[in-house]
Amino acid sequence: MLELPTELVQEIMGNLAYNRPTLMSSALVSPTFRDVCQQMLFVELTFPSILFCDQILLGARILPILKASPRIVSYIQSVSISDGPILQRNYRPVAASRLADDSDFAEVLNLLSLQGRVKNISFSDLRWSKLPSTTRNTICVLCRSRSIQTASIRTSPFQLTGLFGQSLKHLTISLSVSEFCSLLASSPLETATPPSQLQSLHISLCNFPGQSTLTNIVNFLLDPAATIGIHGLRDLYIKRGPMIGGGSDMYDPDAVKRLMSACGSSVETFAFEAHGNPIQQAALDLSLLTNLRKVSICWSDTGRIQGFVQIIEAVPLETPLEILHIHHATLQSYDPVEPIAESWANLDNACARLHEHGHLAKVVFDFPMPYVTALVAQDARDAIANALPRLRGLGILDLWVEAGDLRYDPMPPIKFLSH
Incomplete structure (x- = not known):
């Protein structure tokens, strides 16, 4: 059989990356095919x-x-x-x-x-x-191998994050069932040294009875004995899941504030997603993030635009914030602007101020309306656009209103932290 160049074999097999049976069969053709296919398999x-x-x-x-x-x-x-x-x-x-x-x-x-x-x-x-x-x-x-760069701890003891060495850059902690979320005293961990130097941190929690709270996780991350370095963190993402059962509220404003403060001078992207109303000034004080360039906030509680005004007004003009993304998970089908028209005007002014005297270059509003007709969604889009005249006039407003699978703009919403 004529032997093909390895580069050409790689290109051919690349088209079969998700066809494992074909890759397995192709590995039997020749040593060149075998090596390329095994690397993919x-x-x-x-x-x-x-x-x-x-x-x-x-x-x-x-x-x-x-x-x-x-x-x-x-x-x-x-x-x-x-x-x-x-x-x-x-x-x-x-x-x-x-x-x-x-x-x-x-x-x-x-x-x-x-x-x-x-x-x-x-x-x-x-x-x-x-x-x-x-x-x-x-x-x-x-876990302590120098090659490890990304780690994900899902429905497992969050203390395992202390195992990783200095090469770890990206960490995800996602907890949902209390049964798996704590270590027994009989199985202690010997943490790694020197400490890891994280660049991105994703924390996702659901409020199950007995589950570890955000306070527990933040205390562990900030404990020097855990050997986890977050002082150079660039991306911080916090997701609060739904309230389920009779568990205590794991969303502690003080824990959020301490985490933001600990890595405030390095964070460039901050994303916060909450089920319900995330607006608590102590928890979302963006002035702590002095190098912030992108922020994304998601909530699902109707009529909380005034809370966003408080958040945006607290951002110092010297903060290099360039992109603001506001996502509402369940916009109501009735007029989304009229009951809170004053709050929308205040938000319009607060964002315009950051553009004219600061660095803000883009404001994205993302509102899915999955249970309405396209006409209703279009009316809601027009109402919100009319409530933000200054942003619209400055040309920095991107507005997305989704009805089912339909969108009224050629691009999807900005997603800062895909994971």
Whole structure:
């Protein structure tokens, strides 16, 4: 067979990136095809949650492959680890952790640590206290690899963030079920040194009973013993989920303020999303972010425009704020302006002031109206545009009103932090 240049093979196989069966078949064509296809097939290693007792353990499946073809280990750049309850075929749980029974899992992670090519790592539903000490130790070693740049802690103990070394740049903490959110005293963590130097931090919480609050997480992040550096943070994203059950409110204005203050001189992009009304002056004091360039705020409580006026009026003119994005999650179908016309006028003036005397170059309003007709959405768009005459006259207003799948502008809303 005529051997093609590797670059051409890469371009051809790139068109099949999401067709795994074809990639697997193509790997058998020649050594050149094999290497290119294996690089694509093994760029990410996933240990998904296994539900049933008679399913083959992932460590037992992957370890022989890695030992037979050592080069494959060097292709792996992302590792996703998920755990969960084990079920019998009658769907009744019989154990607390599947990974705890996977004796080959630790050896697989050890091979990845020795190679040192993993850049991204994700934990989901990780029951840390149930894992054997050998497995916990290999996870710690992998997390401290100098190659790790991005980490995601989802429905797992947030204290795992202290494991990562100085190469970590991007961190996501997403908690939703209290059962997974705390470490037992019997399984302490030895944090990494020197500390990581984060560039972006995403925190997403839902208010379940007994769940760790934002205060707990902020206390941990700001504790010097946790070895997590946030003083050079550039992107900060905080999402508050819905109030569910009888849990205490995890949205503590003081915790938000302390977090913003700790990294205020470095943050350039700040995004805040809340279910309900996020407007509390102590929590969203943008004057703490002295180098702020982009801000995105999302809320779903009707009639809270006045709160945004307070936020914008508090921004000093010397702040290099260039883009302001305001998103309302559930705009009502009745006239969105008339009941609060004065608040809209004040917001119009506050934004115009930052443009004329500061650095503000774009104001984006994003209002989805999924349960109305296109005509109603267009009327709402016109009403809001008429309520912001100064921004419209200055040419810095972008307004999006969505009805179902229809939009009235050629571009989607600005999304500062995609994750």
